[in-house]
Amino acid sequence: MNAPIAIIGTGIAGLSAAQTLHAAGQEIQLFDKSRGSGGRMxxxxxxxxxxxxGAQYFTARDRRFVEVVQQWQARGWAAEWTPSLYNSHxxxxxxxxxxxxRWVGTPRMSAITRALLGALPVQFACRITEVFRGKQHWNLQDADGQSHGPFSHVIVATPAPQASALLAAAPKLAGAAASVIMEPTWAVALAFATPLDTPVEGCFVQDSPLDWLARERSKPGRDNPHDVWVLHASNSWSKQHLDLPKEAVIEQLYGAFAELIGCAVPSPSFTLAHRWLYARPAQAHQWGALADADLGLYACGDWCLSGRVEGAWLSGQDAARRLLEHLA
Structure with missing residues (x-):
């Protein structure tokens, strides 16, 4: 009996690879350090x-991804988002x-990854810290010192800085992952009991601590009674304020938002801040996926391509295709 394939990470890249391998009749086992799937989605x-x-929406340009998004739409996992869109300069x-x-998951972004995961075997709240090779098989070790395996192949589908440590058995792949610079993003949600008097539903921002803002209720399937806004700080602002306490981040980004939105902004009834340490790669790469087929070690993620949701999905496809070609 062949050992299963391990996939570390249940963001869109890991799940894209998992679906393709599962459809090809391969046995897989997924791992994720979080309590649920989705990564930045x-x-x-x-x-x-x-x-x-995290991801506010996604676009589809590649024919293969366009087809898949249309399937998601047909199944009710995704819908087109047509916000009243602005620029602030x-x-x-x-x-x-x-x-x-623009597309979004419905009724929330994670609906897509949740549906892709389906009934595939997964271990959540399990942070894999080491991937090591025995005589014939791979084994994984988690942060609690537990060992998992044996596995025939391993696909690492985590952000590049985490991937480089897990790819230590293949120094070339580890080096490529280590060369990728990932940019951080502070995200803040503000909720208002009374809707703000503005036509803005999405806005690209320049010359501000903010980079982007979106009105959640403008997205299909959202039925929150509050007027919720999600603000993303720019990468440079986020980098400069990486260790700022959450209260201070909320205060500063709320101030920037109130200044920009062009209407009276009361105190929010609810606030929340989240720091994405590895929000997006600083530059695009054209790797598709990283592979050491002889070793049976692969890596995929948005950082192997465009930094977008589409790039993550395509990278997962590429990793799965290379692995299946090697098996053939």
């Missing part, structure tokens, strides 16, 4: 419901000419 539970604090608000099609 995860939705955060809060006192006022689920909040999309030097404190001036103007309508955005951007007409790309």
């Amino acid at each position: 995860a939705s955060k539970r809060s006192d006022i419901g689920n909040l999309d604090l 030097d404190g001036q608000l103007g309508a955005s000419p951007d007409e790309q099609v």
